[in-house]
Amino acid sequence: MVGVIIAVVCMAASGALLWRAQKTIPIGTAYAVWTGIGAAGTFIVGILFYSDSTSALRRVSVGLIIAGIIGLKLAHGSG
Numbered sequence: 001m002v003g004v005i006i007a008v009v010c011m012a013a014s015g016a017l018l019w020r021a022q023k024t025i026p027i028g029t030a031y032a033v034w035t036g037i038g039a040a041g042t043f044i045v046g047i048l049f050y051s052d053s054t055s056a057l058r059r060v061s062v063g064l065i066i067a068g069i070i071g072l073k074l075a076h077g078s079g
Contacts, residue, residue, distance in 0.1 A: 036069040
């Protein structure tokens, strides 16, 4: 039960932060960053707690997600 409460609190905080971010950057960029952070975070949790594979291809793929997030943020700053 405690896990469910923690999950609900974290989801609410995440949604609130997305709402706040879209006030200063385009919603498409905010959503892409939000989902990218979630994907990379889930990847890390899977490795640390669920013994998910850490193959080179998986690491490179997550690196590309992170590079895309950085690129979107940089593109927003230069636009």
